[in-house]
Amino acid sequence: DADVTQTPRNRITKTGKRIMLECSQTKGHDRMYWYRQDPGLGLRLIYYSFDVKDINKGEISDGYSVSRQAQAKFSLSLESAIPNQTALYFCATSDFAATGGETQYFGPGTRLLVL
Amino acid sequence: SQQGEEDPQALSIQEGENATMNCSYKTSINNLQWYRQNSGRGLVHLILIRSNEREKHSGRLRVTLDTSKKSSSLLITASRAADTASYFCATDQAGTALIFGKGTTLSVSS
Numbered sequence: 001d002a003d004v005t006q007t008p009r010n011r012i013t014k015t016g017k018r019i020m021l022e023c024s025q026t027k028g029h030d031r032m033y034w035y036r037q038d039p040g041l042g043l044r045l046i047y048y049s050f051d052v053k054d055i056n057k058g059e060i061s062d063g064y065s066v067s068r069q070a071q072a073k074f075s076l077s078l079e080s081a082i083p084n085q086t087a088l089y090f091c092a093t094s095d096f097a098a099t100g101g102e103t104q105y106f107g108p109g110t111r112l113l114v115l
Numbered sequence: 116s117q118q119g120e121e122d123p124q125a126l127s128i129q130e131g132e133n134a135t136m137n138c139s140y141k142t143s144i145n146n147l148q149w150y151r152q153n154s155g156r157g158l159v160h161l162i163l164i165r166s167n168e169r170e171k172h173s174g175r176l177r178v179t180l181d182t183s184k185k186s187s188s189l190l191i192t193a194s195r196a197a198d199t200a201s202y203f204c205a206t207d208q209a210g211t212a213l214i215f216g217k218g219t220t221l222s223v224s225s
Binding site: 056090104 | 160
């Protein structure tokens with residue numbers, strides 16, 4: 001089984017709808033992240049969480065919210081979806097090490113289309 | 116804004132040739148990492164180089180880091196068609212999440 005899973009893998013929704021993307025991990029990592037990827041723009045950080053009680057905004061948090069339900073679960077919500085939120089969304093976890101830095105492990109992605 | 120900028124944006128080579136891609140960044144870092152992404156899939160970690168290291172090897176990969184120039188390079192030797200992917204650098208600053216660049220798209224033809 002995959003260590004980092006995302007559901008759904010594909011989603012089509014309409015403008016104004018609220019949707020939730022879910023991420024689960026079995027790696028036991030404290031840190032979790034949500035990114036979006038658009039062609040030519042690389043990965044942009046939406047939100048990140050260093051532990052269950054710590055939530056931080058990333059570069060592009062407007063229009064998004066998150067919930068860290070448990071160490072293993074980190075959900076991303078679009079409160080009122082708009083077409084420019086059409087993108088590929090990735091969840092990632094990391095095994096932060098104080099001396100070595102963190103390596104991130106990515107889920108397979110959720111392809112979202114907002115009509 | 117993004118910290119790392121990869122160069123070139125796209126690279127096309129023949130199998131067996133070496134591929135070199137570069138990453139420049141703006142502020143001090145703890146370490147720099149390179150990731151690979153096959154089309155539409157999640158990124159996979161390749162290699163991490165710490166700020167006090169100058170060069171690191173992993174199989175056919177060689178990474179260099181020049182902190183005075185705030186730049187890094189990734190060399191893939193003897194490229195294979197299976198190396199076709201996008202490659203991203205990511206910088207690690209204390210207390211923040213990794214910041215990824217926009218990536219270099221590598222195409223290796225047989």
